[in-house]
Amino acid sequence: MRPLAEFPAEARRALRFLLTDIDDTVTDEGRLPAASLAAMERLSAAGLKVIPVTGRPAGWCDHIARMWPVDAVVGENGALYFSYDRSERRMHQGFAKSAEERAADRRRLEELRQRILETVPGSGIASDQDYRLADLAIDFCEDVAPLPDHAVAQIVRLFEEAGATAKVSSIHVNGWFGQYDKLTMTRRCLSERFDLDLDAANAEIVFAGDSPNDQPMFAVFEHSVGVANVRDFALEAPPRWVTQGRSAAGFQELADAILDARG
Incomplete structure (x- = not known):
């Protein structure tokens, strides 16, 4: 750089x-x-x-x-x-994606939501999740105490094991189904x-x-x-x-x- x-x-x-x-x-x-x-x-x-x-x-x-x-x-x-x-x-x-595809993805993401929260202590659902149409945002430092790097990596791994794409921002791990x-x-x-x-x-x-x-x-x-x-x-x-x-x-x-x- x-x-x-x-x-x-x-x-x-x-x-x-x-x-x-x-x-x-x-x-x-x-x-x-x-x-x-x-x-x-x-x-x-x-x-x-x-x-x-x-x-x-x-x-x-x-x-x-x-x-x-x-x-x-x-x-x-x-x-x-x-x-x-x-x-x-x-x-x-x-x-x-179409509205029908997004609705189907939403059901899969709801299952994944529970799995991540149960598996990664201290993680949370992003406060803006209710306004999302296509992805699941897991909070690791915005409104929760900052999680260590290994916990963030575990969130990414859980998304990927479910077949979702996962990307890490400065505050959330976002996951969705699609390329x-x-x-x-x-x-x-x-x-x-x-x-x-x-x-x-x-x-x-x-x-x-x-x-x-x-x-x-x-x-x-x-x-x-x-x-x-x-x-x-x-x-x-x-x-x-x-x-x-x-x-x-x-x-x-x-x-x-x-x-x-x-x-």
């Missing part, structure tokens, strides 16, 4: 899209600072499309798409995207809502993240940026650039770097 200061100004000027994780990337200790929203507003005013790409639930994504200064949001680690057209007053949606991830739904969102081919336009996109579940994005984007707390994890696919600031301060640092390059 190279310092953000080495991100060439010419490449920053060419950016048209900023994709970003939410938890511990634009937030700070679980809260969304006004400065992060202001950074998104400034980026949007400068002509960039801003798209959060998160593990957070569909219910939150509806709110984010409507209320934040963003152009779309990818949620539940790639299970869906929402994009609110303010001129039409219409929410555009895309889902990785989608943040990257697959981001491709679809960019294509359907912005008529953009991700591979052809790679140099026009920057992605910011902080944790292992961002690795599919780090691996693909030429301009991937980790906020400084990404160094807390040993990643097989790290970001290309890293900020000096942690969490929200790092996101604001990235926004400033993009806007400074644009004059």
Whole structure:
């Protein structure tokens, strides 16, 4: 990982899209600072499309798409995207699975929920679980006492033994049935809502993240940026650039770097 200061100004000027994780990337200790929203507003005013790409639930994504200064949001680690057209007053949606498939998955996840809670002492169900459509989020440090690494690994193993995909964020282990991830739904969102081919336009996109579940994005984007707390994890696919600031301060640092390059 190279310092953000080495991100060439010419490449920053060419950016048209900023994709970003939410938890511990634009937030700070679980809260969304006004400065992060202001950074998104400034980026949007400068002509960039801003798209959060998160593990957070569909219910939150509806709110984010409507209320934040963003152009779309990818949620539940790639299970869906929402994009609110303010001129039409219409929410555009895309889902990785049908409603029938999601209902069947929900029944399997309910069984897995009980198994994980009984097997891993101290684990909990994420407080936002009731607003999810497609995945199960196990809390290991947001609203429960932080669990040791071996307990987090055990949660991942229980998901995988049941045939589910499991990804670790900075606060949750998210599990779901299916092969989608943040990257697959981001491709679809960019294509359907912005008529953009991700591979052809790679140099026009920057992605910011902080944790292992961002690795599919780090691996693909030429301009991937980790906020400084990404160094807390040993990643097989790290970001290309890293900020000096942690969490929200790092996101604001990235926004400033993009806007400074644009004059």
